[in-house]
Amino acid sequence: MTRLEGKTALITGGTTGIGLATAKRFLQEGARLVITGRNEDTLAEAQRLLGNEVLIIRSDAGKVADQAELATRLRERFGHLDAAFINAGTGTFQPIESVEAEEFDRQFAINVKGPLFLLKALSPLLASPASVILNASIAGSLGMPNTSIYGATKAALLSVMRVAAAEWAERSIRVNAISPGPILTPIYGKLGMPPDVVAAFGEQTKQSVPMKRFGDADEVASVVVFLASADSTYITGTEITVDGGRSII
Secondary structure (H helix, E strand, O other), X not given: OOOOOOOEEEEOOOOOHHHHHHHHHXXXXXXXXXXXXXXXXXXXXXXXXXXXXXXXXXXXXXXXXXXXXXXXXXXXHOOOEEEEEEOOOOOOOEOHHHOOHHHHHHHHHHHHHHHHHHHHHHHHHEEEEEXXXXXXXXXXXXXXXXXHHHHHHHHHHHHHHHHHHHHHXXXXXXXXXXXXXXXXXXXXXXOOOOHHHHHHHHHHHHHOOXXXXXXXXXXXXXXXXXXXXXXXXXXXXXXXXXXXXXOOO
């Protein structure tokens, strides 16, 4: 499998979950790889797992200055970029009565503002052709309880995707999004809820999926590889749901 042979690729938030699974697949497909993250421990563990040939950069997805610095380092190291998976994101879940302005600002900074300004920073580096994939969510299209902020950020990200696809089409830069449903990732351990509540939430969520199971990060990574490769050269401006039928059936 060498669908990305000789390609230079970036994955933001590439140290855990879907990002790390995709990083492993990109390497298997022959890509030269750059990943980002914020946590020193997960950055170090990712380096151990992926090897020293992978360039790992500490970068805060919610800070505009960090996006510009990331693009500068990529230009100095590689000169161009063939594929980018803008994956870094965050989310907390609460009813509308409990939302706070600070949390609104935090999630929009990481999930929308950072990705938009990263696209701006990467624009001069993107090859022709190139592929950009944004990690959205089915929460951006569904009225899922407790996701007023998170869902709004993902809906906004899908809008950014479509605009970028339109603006960059003449440059042969394809821009698409994946929208995962319930996927087994470390986020479920970061919800701040007691373990029994997390377990109950997980079971309830699983039963809402027609396939009656959570997805695996590797299943999402397979779709990202497809979109990053020449297998999808006539696909742009598209959202692909990876959710076991949750949003469709």
